Amino acid sequence: MNPVLAVVAPLSVGFLVPLVHIFKKRHTGMSVIISAGICSVVSAVVALSGWDGVAVTMGGWTPELGISLMVDRLSGAFLLLAATGFPISLACSMESFGYSPWRFYVLFFLSWGAVNGIILTGDLFNMFVFFEIFSVAAYLMVSYPPRSWQAVEASFKYLIFGTVGAMFLLLGIAYSFMATGQLNLGILSQMMASVPPVTLSVIGGCLVVGLFVKSGTAPTHFWLPDAHSSAQTSVSALLSGVLVKVSVYALIRLSFLLFFPVMREVFSVILFLGTLSVILGHLMAFQQEDIKRLLAYSTVAQIGTILIGVGCASSFGVSAAVYHCFNHMTAKMGLFLVAGALAEDRASRDISHMSGLWAHRPLFVAAFALFAVSLAGIPPFSGFMSKWLLLLASTKEGHIVPALAIVAGTVVSSAYYLKVLRAFFSPSETPVPHRRPRPVSGRLVALLSVLCVLLAAAPFIPGASSVLFSVGDSAVDGASYRDVVLGK
Amino acid sequence: MIHVSYGCAIAIFCIGLYTLITKRNLFKTVIGLSIMEGGVLLFMVASGFIPEAGPPLLPMVGGSVNPLPHTFPLTAIVIGASDVALALAYIIKIHRHYGTVDVDKIRGLRG
Numbered sequence: 001m002n003p004v005l006a007v008v009a010p011l012s013v014g015f016l017v018p019l020v021h022i023f024k025k026r027h028t029g030m031s032v033i034i035s036a037g038i039c040s041v042v043s044a045v046v047a048l049s050g051w052d053g054v055a056v057t058m059g060g061w062t063p064e065l066g067i068s069l070m071v072d073r074l075s076g077a078f079l080l081l082a083a084t085g086f087p088i089s090l091a092c093s094m095e096s097f098g099y100s101p102w103r104f105y106v107l108f109f110l111s112w113g114a115v116n117g118i119i120l121t122g123d124l125f126n127m128f129v130f131f132e133i134f135s136v137a138a139y140l141m142v143s144y145p146p147r148s149w150q151a152v153e154a155s156f157k158y159l160i161f162g163t164v165g166a167m168f169l170l171l172g173i174a175y176s177f178m179a180t181g182q183l184n185l186g187i188l189s190q191m192m193a194s195v196p197p198v199t200l201s202v203i204g205g206c207l208v209v210g211l212f213v214k215s216g217t218a219p220t221h222f223w224l225p226d227a228h229s230s231a232q233t234s235v236s237a238l239l240s241g242v243l244v245k246v247s248v249y250a251l252i253r254l255s256f257l258l259f260f261p262v263m264r265e266v267f268s269v270i271l272f273l274g275t276l277s278v279i280l281g282h283l284m285a286f287q288q289e290d291i292k293r294l295l296a297y298s299t300v301a302q303i304g305t306i307l308i309g310v311g312c313a314s315s316f317g318v319s320a321a322v323y324h325c326f327n328h329m330t331a332k333m334g335l336f337l338v339a340g341a342l343a344e345d346r347a348s349r350d351i352s353h354m355s356g357l358w359a360h361r362p363l364f365v366a367a368f369a370l371f372a373v374s375l376a377g378i379p380p381f382s383g384f385m386s387k388w389l390l391l392l393a394s395t396k397e398g399h400i401v402p403a404l405a406i407v408a409g410t411v412v413s414s415a416y417y418l419k420v421l422r423a424f425f426s427p428s429e430t431p432v433p434h435r436r437p438r439p440v441s442g443r444l445v446a447l448l449s450v451l452c453v454l455l456a457a458a459p460f461i462p463g464a465s466s467v468l469f470s471v472g473d474s475a476v477d478g479a480s481y482r483d484v485v486l487g488k
Numbered sequence: 489m490i491h492v493s494y495g496c497a498i499a500i501f502c503i504g505l506y507t508l509i510t511k512r513n514l515f516k517t518v519i520g521l522s523i524m525e526g527g528v529l530l531f532m533v534a535s536g537f538i539p540e541a542g543p544p545l546l547p548m549v550g551g552s553v554n555p556l557p558h559t560f561p562l563t564a565i566v567i568g569a570s571d572v573a574l575a576l577a578y579i580i581k582i583h584r585h586y587g588t589v590d591v592d593k594i595r596g597l598r599g
Contacts, residue, residue, distance in 0.1 A: 125560055132567040139574060149585050153594065156578040160517060163571045164508065167524045170564060171501065174528060177557065178535040 002056060003069040006046040006079065006116045010039045014109030021102040029099030036090050039109070043083035043116060047076035053474075053484035055122065063184050068122035068485050070186075073474035077322050078119045078249045084451075085242035085329055086112050088444055092337055093234035095440040097145075104144050111137035115246050122485050124173045124183045127250060131169065131214065135162045138243055142231045154226035161223040165213030172206030176258070179203065186485035189257040189478045197263070204259055204266045211254070215247035217307060218277035221300045225284075228296035229349075233340025236292060240299045241333040245325050248303065252310050252318060256475050264313060271311025275402045277304025282412040290349045291339045294416060295332065298375070301409055302328045305390060308402045312393045319472030320389035327374065327382040327455055334371040334448035338364045341441050342424075345434045351420055356428025360435070365424045367445045372417035374452050377410040382455035389459065493534040501527030514582065514589040518575045525568040529561040 013035040020031050050071025057066040071079070090108060097104060114134035121127050139162065143155035177183055179199050180191040192200065209220075216224035224244075228236050251270070259266040281301025288294040306328070309321030341364060342357050343349045358365045374381035377388075387406055394403040458464045474480065504527055507520030536557035544552040579589060586594050 125563075129563060129567065132571070136570055136574065143578070146581070149582075152578055152581050152585075156514075156575065156582065159571065159575050159578065160508070160521065163521050163568075163575075164505070164524070166567075166571075167501070167521075167528055170528045171531065174532045174535060174557075174560075177532075177560075181554075 001042070001046050001049045003046050003050060003054060003071050003120050004056060004058065006043045007069070007113055007120060009035075009042045009113075010109045010116060011113035013039060014106050014113060017102050017105050017109065028102055028105075029094070032090070032099070032105050033094070035109075036087050039112060040083045040087050043079050046071060046120075047079035047083070051076050053480065055485045055487065063122075063486055064182065064187060067126050068184055068186070069120045070122040070481070070485050071120060072481060072484060073471045074252065074318075074322070075119045075249070077471050078245065078325075079116065081245060081326060081329055082112070082115050082119065082242055085238065085333065086115075088333060088448070089234045089238035089241070091440050091444055092237065093232070095438065096232065096234060101145070104141070107137045107140050107144070110134075111141065111243070115242065118246050119249055122185045124176065124185060124188065124254075126183075128166070128169055128173055131250070132166055134243065134246065135166065135214070138162075138239065141235045142227045142239070144232065144235065148230065150230040154223075154230040158223045158227040161213055161220065165210045165220075167210075168206050168213065169210030172203050172210060175199065175203045175206060184485065185253070185257050186482040189261075190482060192258050192262050195262075200259070200263050201265070204263060207254055207258075208251070208266060208269060211247050211251045212273060215244055215251065215303055216300055217273050217303060218280045218300065219273070221277065221281070224300055225293050225296040228299060229290060229292035233336060233344075236296075236340065237333040237336040240296070240336060241329040244299065244303060245329065248306055248310070248321075248325065251307070252321070252475055255310065256318070257478050257481060260313065260476065260478065267311050267313040269311075270307050271399060271402055274304045274307030274311050275405045277301060277307065278402075278405045278409045279304075282409040282416075286412055286416045288416075289351055291343060291351050291354065291420060292336070292349055294351070294420065295335050295339060298413060298416075299328075299332060301413070302332070302375070305387065305406055305409070308394055308399075308406065309390045311402070312397045312399065314393060314397055315472035315476045316396065316469070317390070317393035317472070318475045319469045320386060320393045322471050322475075323455075323458065323468055324383075324386035324390060327386045327452070330448050330451045330455060331371040331375040331383060334367060334445055334452065335375070337441055337445055337448070338368040338371070341438055342368075345432050345436070347433055351423050354420070354423040355426045356430075356432060357424045359427070360432045363442065364445065365421075367449050368424065369421055370449050371452060372421065374456075376413045376417050378414070380456060382452050382458075385456050385459055490534065490537050490539070493537070494531065497527050497531035497534060499527075500524075500530065503527075512591045514579045514591065517591075518572060518579065521575065522568070522572055525564070525571075529564055529568075532557050532561050532564070 021028050053072045055070040057063050057068045111134045114130045117130035139155050139159045143151045179195045182188050213220040278301050285294050285297035306321045306324050309317045374383040377384045391403050504520045504524030536554040538553050541551040541553045544555040
């Protein structure tokens with residue numbers, strides 16, 4: 001299937017939603033649900049049909065002049081991640097907002113289209129444009145509904161940080177265009193060898209700083225806890241589960257294509273900042289009293305864990321990182337859904353007020369425990385498997401300190417998840433004030449917990465593990481990327 | 489000579505970043521953002537320059553400068569304008585609620 005469909009389908013839905021709202025108001029909800037299903041299926045089909053590498057160049061130009069869209073195993077894996085995460089978040093927002101806020105659904109589908117665009121594009125400037133579409137939609141989704149002051153402030157902060165990141169990205173793109181006269185990633189990866197090392201370090205610095213800001217890595221993570229904690233439940237789940245991963249995808253793609261053969265120092269920087277994020281994120285999460293802020297800081301730490309896998313600069317490390325992206329998505333989306341539901345029932349996000357919830361909603365609390373145990377890295381669950389692979393990858397390359405940071409982070413994260421669970425299980429004197437039925441959230445949480453358990457088996461099934469490790473191979477192999485894009 | 493334009497563009501970028509980091513007024517923060525963007529755009533436009541080449545017009549006489557980098561800023565300007573517009577809209581909302589645009593007096597924006 002033509003990869004462009006995965007970008008066009010969500011974008012066109014995004015622009016059709018207002019028209020449906022004007023002309024067929026009664027059908028808005030149903031059409032949004034159906035079109036989300038279609039977009040998800042289209043993305044999945046594009047990912048699977050392009051598993052061995054498919055590229056198209058728009059408008060019949062050659063890759064030197066036109067914009068290439070390209071699917072390979074790495075982008076296919078992230079397309080599948082987006083195709084799972086977006087419908088889950090949509091179902092949750094349908095439950096909490098109802099069908100009426102069509103403006104929200106416009107933003108939702110625009111960001112979906114832009115996310116697919118970032119994943120598929122083979123052109124550096126086009127990637128920047130998609131980054132900005134997705135960022136602007138994300139700023140607005142964070143502050144939705146615009147009544148909450150905290151969310152408006154968080155969104156403003158996200159906007160300032162996001163735009164600074166985008167400017168660094170743009171500067172890096174401008175430098176690489178100046179140095180080579182090309183924007184196509186395939187051709188750029190070939191020409192990077194001829195760029196002088198000083199220029200290369202400037203390009204690398206700008207691109208990596210931009211992507212670090214966008215993905216919320218440690219020294220530039222200040223926007224992330226605010227934005228993820230003050231957004232609505234479904235948006236927080238989407239931000240933590242999918243949108244942050246897209247910046248990680250861009251980081252994997254650009255660092256391996258442009259700097260892997262010529263400048264390994266970039267990976268040392270990624271490794272260092274990943275380690276810093278793991279340590280800082282876990283320590284900050286430990287101090288939080290607000291449950292959603294705690295989960296948001298835990299996202300900072302998990303992004304750091306993923307970046308350690310990327311910074312190992314090996315095929316194995318990238319496979320482990322991608323695997324951890326999936327595990328983090330299932331577990332963290334589940335955690336945000338449960339935490340959001342329980343916080344609404346309690347009418348407070350303070351952990352000390354969260355008592356008596358085991359008696360109130362036992363299944364939600366049990367699911368929370370499952371996700372928390374998985375993300376902390378306790379053996380039979382998926383989070384343990386990917387952390388184990390990341391540890392192996394990191395020690396194999398001789399990086400002991402990052403591996404130790406992951407292990408120490410496991411201890412700290414068990415401590416703070418236990419703090420939350422202790423509050424959930426402790427009896428309460430006051431009854432829980434609200435009890436709204438949540439059939440959709442309940443099913444989503446059940447689905448995510450099944451996924452969370454099933455994903456743990458992936459490295460043991462021979463077929464699945466070979467698929468997993470071929471994802472890393474396709475990320476590292478710049479030559480096959482060039483062959484696909486340039487049509488050899 | 490072209491190095492002077494590159495240097496200016498990067499200097500403008502750094503001025504914008506400095507403004508963004510040091511100023512405590514939300515409007516000045518957005519002005520800093522805008523200055524940063526201007527620096528990047530100037531840099532991109534300057535990168536198309538080729539010494540002793542004419543404008544890229546038909547009929548071509550001799551060489552011409554590279555017109556491609558001049559089209560990127562058009563897209564980037566649109567994106568920057570939407571970012572700035574959104575930021576200003578948020579500032580209006582924040583000002584309505586707090587009656588101030590000083591970062592230190594707004595609870596959520598500290599740190």
